[in-house]
Amino acid sequence: MTNQVIEFRHVSKQYDDNLVLRDINFTIEAGKFYTLLGPSGSGKTTILRIIAGFDDATSGDVIFDGQRINDIPANQRQVNTVFQDYALFPHMNVAENVAFGLKIKRIPKEEIAKRVQDALHMVQLDGYGEREITEMSGGQRQRVAIARAIVNRPKVLLLDEALSALDHKLRVEMQAELRALQRRLGITFIFVTHDQGEALAMSDQIFIINDGMIQQSGTPVDIYDEPLNHFVADFIGESNIVPGIMKKDFLVNINGHDFECVDAGMKPNEKVEAVLRPEDLDITTVDQGKLVATVDTQLFRGVDYQIMVHDEEGHEWKINSIHKTKVGEKVGITFDPEDIHIMRYHETEAAFDARLDSYEGDDEEDER
């Protein structure tokens, strides 16, 4: 038996005729940091709400510590949730906010005082108990919300877009702090975000969700280096995704050119997609290049240049390079065989593409 704490078995969720989760299966182990990552409306919050007991699965089993909990009410589950807006009580001070749930459970006063103090210590708010919520900054309120959740000693802490109300600098600080807190507490965190950088930085394990389905699960490095499909390759990091033909093992044809690669096991002449990350491509001279291209735009970004080029067949490439070019200049593009990542081509991904295009048109404000 593993130290598995939550399992979803064939969980689906339907609102009227809208199927928002489609046969979700996963296991969550004790003591790890998980992230549910996906675009707005993909079903992340619905998964959290089903774990918390705020929503029912339409079908399938939700298992917690080996028991089916579909019919167990939220207040009897060993999970707590930190909401995006923190949901603190403005008329109570910090300690009263943290103590609230324990008072309802009629826990003796002395024990409440001790547990509140411990929880505030965990989130580095020692001595702030008497402060009014209105006197706390955004980052401090975030910590109060976490203290209020961990004071119940849950086995699993659910965090729904918990950092999105913070400005960029504070958000990055809180990412590191949350990660450190999870390690100190040793409990499972399940964190929901649509920010891929946040997910890569914080997680032991990421579940990529789109269209009510898990597209891929794995460590941040696995997902970045070995995206399973077009959606994941496009959603995580930046990429050039180009159609290709796998001529034979270790040889792929892209835009009419043959390139050595490190992938094998496809049928001869199988249609594939090749992913090349901009940071794995570089600019060289025309005669040294594996492809010849013309520079369209160049953007200085401090550490490097982001260069857009088009090759002789007219295909666009994005390249991150420390080498400066000139707009209109003819250059060579280089990369190594291991920089080409081959994915099987799935017809259905045309549908993902269409959805992604409409998603990219939204800005973050519209997503909420």
Ligand SMILES: Nc1ncnc2c1ncn2[C@@H]1O[C@H](COP(=O)(O)OP(=O)(O)OP(=O)(O)O)[C@@H](O)[C@H]1O
């Ligand atoms: N109570 C509800 N009634 C009807 N439809 C709902 C309800 N809650 C969510 N949905 C729908 O379920 C789908 C998934 O929503 P969900 O909130 O899980 O997405 P999400 O990935 O968390 O998105 P976001 O990042 O915007 O919060 C959406 O299409 C949403 O409109």
